[in-house]
Amino acid sequence: MTVDRAARSVLPIPDRPAPGLTTYDAKDPETSYPPITPLRPPEGAPNVLVILLDDVGFGASSAFGGPCATPNAERLAANGLKYNRFHTTALCAPTRAALLSGRNHHSVGMGSITETATSAPGNSSLRPNTKAPLAMTLKLNGYSTAQFGKCHEVPVWQSSPMGPFDAWPSAGGGFETFYGFIGGEDNQWDPALYDGTTPVEPPATPEEGYHLTEDLADHASTWIRTQKALMPDKPFFVYFAPGATHAPHHVPKEWADKYAGKFAGGWDALREQTFARQKELGVIPADAELTPRNAEIPAWDDMPEELKPVLEREMEVYAGFLEHTDHQVGRVLDTVEDLGILDNTLIFYIIGDNGASAEGTLNGAFNEMANFNGMAALETPEFLLSKMDEFGSPSSYNHYAVGWAWAMDTPFQWTKQVASHWGGTRNGTIVHWPERITDKGGLRSQFTHCIDVAPTVLEAAGLPEPTFVNGVQQSPIEGTSMIYSFDAADEPERHELQYFEMFGNRGIYFKGWSAVTKHRTPWNLLGGTVPAFDDDVWELYDGSTDYSQARDLSAEQPDRLHALQRLWLIEAVKYNVVPLDDRTAERISPQLAGRPVLVQGNSQLLYPGMGRLSENSVINLKNRSFSVTAELEIPDGGASGVVVAQGGRFGGWALYLVDGVARFTYNVLGIQLFTTEAGEPVPAGTRQVRAEFAYDGGGLAKGGNLTLYYDGREVGSGRIAVTQPMVFSADETTDVGYEAGTPVSPDYTTATSRFTGRIRWVQLDAGLDDNDHFIDDDERLRVAMARQ
Structure with a gap:
């Protein structure tokens, strides 16, 4: 290994072949190249x-x-x-x-x-x-x-x-x-x-x-x-x-x-x-x-x-x-x-990330x-x-x-x-x-x-x-x-x-001392009052004699406390800690927090086979009216299975068919399930199945009325008494034509969730009215182009 490769301060290690004699014929006795040696760390690296x-x-x-x-x-x-x-x-x-x-x-x-x-x-x-x-x-x-x-x-x-x-x-x-x-x-x-x-x-x-x-x-x-x-x-x-x-x-x-x-x-x-x-x-x-x-x-x-x-x-x-x-x-x-490699394996067993x-x-x-x-x-x-x-x-x-x-x-x-x-x-x-x-x-x-x-x-x-x-x-x-x-x-x-x-x-x-201030309580995730940062009460501890931070010395040594507070601020500026940010609801909202969102606008088109879409990959349907519309091809014998589902057993919603009949289930935390069923099967052929939710308004987590339509014709209605306002799940996803993870509804299992007809497309609309309860091709094209 050459000196340049051993230096390793520039990665990838630059390939710098040494100049030398280049022969015309590989059989020439003067032909000589060093053997290819795979890259390895220094000898003895564990x-x-x-x-x-x-x-x-x-x-x-x-x-x-x-x-x-x-x-x-x-x-x-x-x-x-x-x-x-x-x-x-x-x-x-x-x-x-x-x-x-x-x-x-x-x-x-x-x-x-x-x-x-x-x-x-x-x-x-x-x-x-x-x-x-x-x-x-x-x-x-x-x-x-x-x-x-x-x-x-x-x-x-x-x-x-x-x-x-x-x-x-x-x-x-x-x-x-x-x-x-x-x-x-x-x-x-x-x-x-x-x-x-x-x-x-x-x-x-x-x-x-x-x-x-x-x-x-x-x-x-x-x-x-x-x-x-x-x-x-x-x-x-x-x-x-x-x-x-x-x-x-x-x-x-x-x-x-x-x-x-x-x-x-x-x-x-x-x-x-x-x-x-x-x-x-x-x-x-x-x-x-x-x-x-x-x-x-x-x-x-x-x-x-x-x-x-x-x-x-x-x-x-x-x-x-x-x-x-x-x-x-x-x-x-x-x-x-x-x-047989335990002796030369450096192991860190860190019992907790916090x-x-x-x-x-x-x-x-x-x-x-x-x-x-x-x-x-x-x-x-x-x-x-x-x-x-x-x-x-x-x-x-x-x-x-x-x-x-x-x-x-x-x-x-x-x-x-x-x-x-x-x-x-x-x-x-x-x-x-x-x-x-x-x-x-x-x-x-x-x-x-x-x-x-x-x-x-x-x-x-x-x-x-x-x-x-x-x-x-x-x-x-x-x-x-x-x-x-x-x-x-x-x-x-x-x-x-x-x-x-x-x-x-x-x-x-x-150097053994710690100055600390608790600003907010972990289990108060939403609401509550927190003090201004400058009103936080600081404590002082001597780690050389107080291992567990049991004896607050701030009253006895205010000068030391103030020096450590200033040092905290210096470190905070050095490492991008400021501006301090104790906001809750504002940081959940991408628009207020200033981070990008994957999906823009109030409409989203999904296609069969799409799945494992995290909650951040789908438009937000919470705390507002919404509709879910799917264009389906229904065989003569009818169809069953999930058309589209978001979330799972512990919170979410799903539009699906059981023995040819459309159902919409809204699952609140796995505690309350609200299911609306159509009064008849979806007819064979190319059909639009639509679920419209009319939100009551007046705050977060309110209920509303759910109506089902076939090709713009009302076929069923029901009541969703309460909804989830913030998040459906930390790990469940949105899937089209099947449901991964746990099922939103007990009407099917993950194994039986695959849709037996054909899905052409699914459109999600939030906060929009469509008085004919039907999406024509021009409307769908407009949604698609608006997302380019």
């Missing part, structure tokens, strides 16, 4: 496996004193290092974007999740090409790269089957292989999957024993074995990021049943028990204090007695889900060990979409009790109560989204690399952050930080390699300064 769990608090895993058994995390920790001051950003997409780039989340445009992106640089969800991802750097240096699981970093207007795919893992992300899902969460029983950029269906059904985390472990293990069978001398970089344990908390019943009765004492008692175990294990200092429960979190004793069995079951399901997830991680680890999630309401949820739509009141205690045995099953989309999330973040204050306090940002992390780490079972307490992973991997591989990638000059990596900490527990920390911010919750860490 395999790299980064495991990132989802929504797991510091106090959840048994490896860090929690109640949920994670034997594989313990197995790695016994032969590696535990880091008890490793930090994330307090939210999933920002943590992932930061981890995979080595830059702060606002630096790569991911100030929050992609669904709330704005036109501000720090919140655009667009990673600048001056900040190439780690996987790209490793691939261009000769690593094999693969990602399995969740990718929540694709801008929402780029998440359709047409891309563009620049931000998708297997295109611009640098991963040669991707198998998983695009978005914040997915149904573990019926996921919306991609193989690269191609939509694929799960290989089995829930009834056949399918579960997404198991499927991801299967694919990861198969890929690793194949890679080592075909390229044994080439190291790999595998990013294993299951959607577990993000809601919905889905797990086979036997895993949840392991924990039956173990949480009867409630969340206050659970925190006390976890805190005691953490001290016994030594994963927190002996002088650490257990932070008190904030008044916004109800005491267990104050919860209604009749609700407590449901609350217990919520936690049992979650605990089973986390143990099940750790078991699947163990299967991937077994693959690495069976291949603190535990408090997005499940004070009572928890059977369908978390109720809270996201501001309709949690529909899930009454009586309703939750009636569904208790279904929690975790394919018929649920469940989440646990806020109190359990708080308990899972023991010993810290607050939860996911609260970037100010360690409950939102401190995640137990294990590093395992037997060839390099000699302090087996050691503990490391240096301050570390998810942006430190990328520079650690580059140093471990002997690779320089690139100055140019794909012709673009790169900005410096902002993280600090952790390798210095491998050799000595008492080595002074090198990552001394770090800002935090999420939805106005903000903090700064500097």
Whole structure:
């Protein structure tokens, strides 16, 4: 390998053949060319496996004193290092974007999740090409790269089957292989999957024993074995990021049943028990204090007695889900060990991309979409009790109560989204690399952050930080390699300064001290009053003597607090954190937020075979009148199946035929179904079937009247009493001629949903009147041309 190729500061490494003698005849004895050598990293570069769990608090895993058994995390920790001051950003997409780039989340445009992106640089969800991802750097240096699981970093207007795919893992992300899902969460029983950029269906059904985390472990293990069978001398970089344990908390019943009765004492008692175990294990200092429960979190004793069995079951399901997830991680680890490569594989096991999630309401949820739509009141205690045995099953989309999330973040204050306090940002992390780490079972307490992973991997591989990638000059990596900490527990920390911010919750860490302010409460997703930023109350903590942020010193040391506040502002300007943005409804609206929308206007034409269209790929039909019109070819014997459907079992709508008769079902959160049926079959031949919804108006989530038409002739009508105002689903899609995922209506299944006639086209119209209830060819052409 030449010096130029070994330098590796410009990627791809330029091909610069040395000039020399060129002979006329290859048989000439003077003919000489060096052999072709495949690109490889420097000698000794390890395999790299980064495991990132989802929504797991510091106090959840048994490896860090929690109640949920994670034997594989313990197995790695016994032969590696535990880091008890490793930090994330307090939210999933920002943590992932930061981890995979080595830059702060606002630096790569991911100030929050992609669904709330704005036109501000720090919140655009667009990673600048001056900040190439780690996987790209490793691939261009000769690593094999693969990602399995969740990718929540694709801008929402780029998440359709047409891309563009620049931000998708297997295109611009640098991963040669991707198998998983695009978005914040997915149904573990019926996921919306991609193989690269191609939509694929799960290989089995829930009834056949399918579960997404198991499927991801299967694919990861198969890929690793194949890679080592075909390229044994080439190291790999595998990013294993299951959607577990993000809601919905889905797990086979036997895993949840392991924990039956173990949480009867409630969340206050659970925190006390976890805190005691953490001290016994030594994963927190002996002088650490257990932070008190904030008044916004109800005491267990104050919860209604009749609700407590449901609350217990919520936690049992979650605990089973986390143990099940750790078991699947163990299967991937077994693959690495069976291949004899465990010793030279650098493994990061990051137990959570933020603190535990408090997005499940004070009572928890059977369908978390109720809270996201501001309709949690529909899930009454009586309703939750009636569904208790279904929690975790394919018929649920469940989440646990806020109190359990708080308990899972023991010993810290607050939860996911609260970037100010360690409950939102401190995640137990294990590093395992037997060839390099000699302090087996050691503990490391240096301050570390998810942006430190990328520079650690580059140093471990002997690779320089690139100055140019794909012709673009790169900005410096902002993280600090952790390798210095491998050799000595008492080595002074090198990552001394770090800002935090999420939805106005903000903090700064500097040389042991932290200044923080909580601005808004995670479970108040809609409405509510938040203070002006300048009115937020800041707290001050001395990390050298107060591990858990239990003793606020702001009154005793105001000068130090003010200095740290100024330092936060300096860092915020440096990394595109300002302007601060605590808006909610405005950021959900693309027009107000300033991000692009894939679909313009109030009409959209769809065609047969189109599917896997995310909610951002379809015009918004919520809180307004709309119509769905389809031109169909009906055979003589009639037709059945789905014409078009949006959403699924936990919220959505569908126009479909049953035994030749048209039906329209509007499903509200899986709790209320409103079905309108035509009074006669659709006649054979080319016909228009139309559903018109006349919205009552007067606010969000109102009802309206639904009327069905054949060729402009009314054939049925009904009433939809209430609608979903904000979102149908986080993972279900719009499909034409069939329905992927879960069905909107129990009148059909996914397997029986395929339409047996022929669909020529489907048109969606929002807020428009068509008094003849029919779309002629000129009208359809006008819609099509308006979209060019």
